[in-house]
Amino acid sequence: MATERLGIGGLLLAGLLSGCGGGGGGGSSSDEAAPDISGVISLESRTRVDLDTADDIRVGLAGDNGSRNTSQALPNTAVVGGYLSSSRGTYNTNTADDFEYFSDRNDIYAAELSEGDRINFQVFESPASYFPLGTLPPQRSMKVIDADSGQTVFTLSESTGSLPISTVLGAGFEEGAYFIELSTSGGAPFRYVLTLASGSSTSVMNTRYAEPDFLVDEAIVTFKPEAVSGQGGLAIAQAMSANEARHLGGHSWRVRRNEGQAVAALSAQTPGSKRRETLSWIRQLGERADVEVAEPNYIYTAQQINPDDDDLYPRQWNYPLIQLPLAWQAAPEGGQGVGIAVMDTGLFRDTPSASGDWHPDIDANVDIVTGQIMDYVSAELDIDSRWGDPDGRDTNPADPGDGKAQSSSFHGTHVAGIAGAVDNIDGVIGVAPLSRILPVRVLGEGGEGNGADLIDAINWAATRSEIDVINLSLGGLGPSQSLEAAINSATDAGKLVVAAAGNQGTDEATYPAAFDNVVGVGAVDGAGERSSYSNIGPSVDLVAPGGDASRDANQDGVADVIISTWGTDDGGNFVPGYAGLQGTSMAAPHVAGVYALMKSVDATMTPDRFFTFLVGGQLTNPPPNQTEYGAGMIDALKSVDAALDGNTSTILAARPSSLQFNGVINQQEFTFAKYPSDANITIDNVTESASWLSVGLEEPPVPVNASEPVIVSVDTAGLDQSQSYSAEIVIDYSSSEGAAERPLTIPVTLQFGGSPEDLDAGRHYVxxxxxxxxxETIAQTVVNVAEGQYQFAFDDVAPGEYFLVAGTDMDNNGLICENGEACAEYPVNGLPEKIVIGGEPLAGVTLTTSFRRPTIAAMGMPRYGFEGYRLKTDSGDQDEPVRQVETDR
Incomplete structure (x- = not known):
């Protein structure tokens, strides 16, 4: 039998520190004075914790979930925090205290699984400084084993520890009982979060604080329309008490404050004070009455992954995979006259000066707009001056390389070749070989660029009749409203925006791909299977060939990489060439090129019609599942046929496309999306397939208002809270022509949190x-879960202001609330606020603990450099350490 966790009554706290040296915790008897502060920590529904964390092993309370006979049962939807290590040792914490990690090579869970379920296994390591130099990253694997037969259904492994292990159980997966075995065979100890979720669930992998890079001492400020009419940069800078302001188009400005030093990208060496000062300044800007939004100037990076050094054959397996040769027959125009703006690192020239020749396999299709800025890279990310151009914005979009001894990454050249390399007797051919390629340089040294430059470039492209589609093989995690506004403006001006979905292997929203008016493109290998690195979920509208160097899925004897134009610049000698790469960066230009083919056969093609075709299933092959593949893999022949036919059905969609309830959140809302966007649609009938479900729509017939949210409610009275429920909302509708269209179906799931006594997030340090x-930790206590919650209390606390936090230390490294550990902060996780102690006792304080982390959008600003809260281990005047837990066993 697995060891049961102790409730609060089974804990003897060895001493609680306070500001005045005394201490006590866990509650008080009725004849004692009320504690200075007390309250309750609740748990997110369906939260579970590994039975043998390092913290459990330390105090001798570890259970046993290391074999199938002692496997730990999970509900079919669960978030589980855990710990694994291949060895035992001591962390190098540079403190007087010894924090040990313990051997625990495998954890086994039992759960009911079915087709469409998602399993995600994410790992988190302690700081590298805690281990000797040369310590390997975790080597880990996940097996799914049929509980009846004992046969392994599949094994997924990741030796580097850099990406989540994630899978969606495909069509034909047999519903039943399974074991999920997590194991490690070497490397550093680690925390993990295992997530089980239905296929219709939204993002479930936000278990870490996102830390997108940004430029310190810079902000992107979007003003209210009436606030800055007619004002110049100097006036804007003075009004903002800044040193410089540059207009980015529309109502957006890049503002730079004068701190007496050069602006620099955020890095591991950036002092924490600079990070905090910049974010504090941006918050102050956002509070001004004339400001709509103020945001960090996020850094965006190329979404390329360099493959292993395998021999590459000059073959483009990616084109037959999407039926491109047949599409060329249907569209012999080959994208002629259609302008593709490749916003990237620039384009290879045999000398990066304005007089050089472009890559010979793209040269005939390159279109430079004379006298216009086409290099938007800021001076701090630029090295143009080596070639006679000024650092910063100029008219020459040549890629100057990285200025390093070894060959540079010619990322933009590779992307441009996929989209529109010339059809000649040499090298490769692009998807749209007669299109016009407009190189717009927005990524500088190291493949990095910032949001201000990208916004400026997109706003420029929106005004240019030469441009029909914008390819963004770049990404970052910053959900910039100013960037979204620029993209919306470009879309309104008739430019389709295509972006790489990201290479992090996660379902966290990645921008710009996740914006509504962007076609987010995931990657597949030579067999059309999702590439191991490709993101899933809200960033993926469809997929295209992006390659996977770890596979030979099409069995042609070589790794599945995408061959395209490239170059070398060893010793400053620029030589054109070809190379194979993998990444969603490579997938995106396939879609941009297909759009060029579509527009070349139908000049009336617009982004709105493209999205209508996409939602209607006319551009892709049916996907195995929408989570990984979106609408499916782009099919060039189907796409051209759709454009030639010209018929676009009127389609009604919902955002989000599915709804989830958990018995606590029993009301949600969605909005309608119409395709085409100007269609007149009338709702004729609404059907809820379950009596516990209701939709807040007026009695049909009723016209669709795309901007007005629709409220959906569930009534849980009388429902068995140990069960999960599913239902559908079916909406019948017709267009203005009176034709009945296929109904809109919105899947709904209701999954209760289970019995309160089953909830457990592990022992919590408050x-x-x-x-x-x-x-600094001033006072500390430790509590265990009882009936689905934690109760805490502090006595004898010196009056003053404090942050109140709680969390687990599952890897026993002396820090709580690290990524991968349960964490609660008052009043909201990610947005801690000061709490004042003094005077009347504070009772009934409530917090919520979870292994998940809020998104940047929920917090308003990113949270940089957060490494958790340090535990006290020395009790000062006390004889015993605070962390020691004694039991009556």
Whole structure:
């Protein structure tokens, strides 16, 4: 039998520190004075914790889930925090305390699984400084085993520890009982979060704080329309108490403050004070009455992954996979006259000066707009001056390389070749070989660019009749409203925007791909299977060939990489060439090129019609599942046929496309999306397939209002909370022509959190933390779960301001609330606020703990450099350490 966790009554706390040296915790008897502060920590539904974390092993309370006979049962939807290590050792924490990690090579869970379910296994390591140099990253694997036969259904492994292990159980997966075995065979110890979710669930992998890079001492400010009419940069800068302001188009400006030093990208060496100062300044800007939104100037990077050094054959397996040769027959125009703006690192020239020749396999299709800025890279990311051009914005979009001894990454050249390399007797051919390629340089040294430059470039492209489609093989995690506004403007001007979905292997929204008016493109290998690195979920509208160097899925004897134009610049000598790469960066230009083919056979093609075709299933092959593949893999022949036929059905969609309820959140909303966007659609009938489900729509017939949210409610009275429920909302509708269209179906799931006694996020350390930059732990207690919640109390706390936080230390490294650990902060995780102690006791304080982390959009600003809260381990005047847990066993 697995060891049961102790409730609060089974814990003897060895001492609680406070500001005045005394201490007590866990509650008080009725004849004692009320504690200074007390409250309850609740748990997110369906939360579970590994039975043998390092913290459990430390105090001798570890259970056993290391074999199938002692496997730990999970509900069919669960978020589980855990710990694994291949060895035992001591962390190098540079403190007087010894924090040990313990051997625990495998954890086995049992769960009911069915077709469409998602399993995600994410790992998180302690800081590298805690281990000797040369310590390998975790080597880990996940097996799914049929509980009846004992046969392994599949095994997924990741030796580097850099990407989540994730799968969606495909069509034909037999519903039943399975074991999920997580194991490690070497490398550093690690925390993990295992997530089980239905296929219709939204993002479930946000278990870490996103830290997109940004430029310190810079902000992107979008003003209210009436606030800055007619004002120049100097006036804007003065009004913002800044040193410089540059117009980015529309109502957006890049603002730079004068801090007496060069602006630099955020890096591991950037002092924490600079990060905090910049974000604090941006928050202050956002509070101004004349400002609509103020945001960091996020850094965006190329979404390319360099493959292993395998021999590459000059073959483009990716084109037959999407029926491109047949599409060329149907569209012999080959994209002629259609302008593709490749916003990237620029384009290879045999000398990067304005007089050089472009890559010979693209040269005939390159279109430079004379006298216009086509290099938007800021000076701090630029090295143009080596070739006679000024650093910063100019008219020459040549890729100057990286200025390093070894050959540079000619990312933009590779992307441009996929989209529109010339049909000649040499090298490769592009998807749209007669299209016009407009190189627009927005990524500088190292394949990095910032949001201000990208916004400026997109706003320029929106005004140019030469441009029909914008390819963005780049991404970052910053959900910039100013960038979205620029993209919306470009879409309104008739430019289709295509972006790489990202290479992190996660379902966290990645921007710009996740914006509504962007076609987010995931990657597949030579057999049409999702590439191991390709993101899933909200960033993926469809997929295209992106390659996977770890596979030979089409069995042609070589790795599945995408061959395209390239170059070398060893010793400053620029030589054109070809190379094979993998990444969603390579997938995106396939879609941009297909759009060029469509527009060349139908000049009336617009982004709106493209999205209508996409939602209607006219551009892709049916996907195995929408989570990984979106609408499916682009089919060039189907796409050209759709454009030639010209008929676009009127389609009604919902955002989000599915709804989930959990018994606590029993009301949600969705909005309608119409395709085409100007269609007149009338709802004729609404059917809810379950009596517990209701939709807040007026009695049909009723016209669709795309901007007005629709409220959906569930009534859980009388439902068995140990069960999961599913239903559908079916909406019948017709267009203005009176034709009945196929109905809109919105899947709905209701999954209760289970019995309160089953909830457990592990032993929690509750801290009162100083509000200065040191975040020193002033008082501390430890509590266990009882009936689905944790109760805590502090006595004898010195009056003052504190942060109130709680969390687990599952890897026993002396830090709580690290990514992958349960964490609660008052009042909301990710947005801690000061709590004042003094005077009347504070009772009934409530927090919620979870292994998940809020998104940047929920927090308003990213959270940089957060490494958790340090536990006290030395009790000062006490004889025993605070972390020691004694039991009556």
């Amino acid at each position: 801290l009162l933390v100083s509000t200065d930059d040191d975040r």
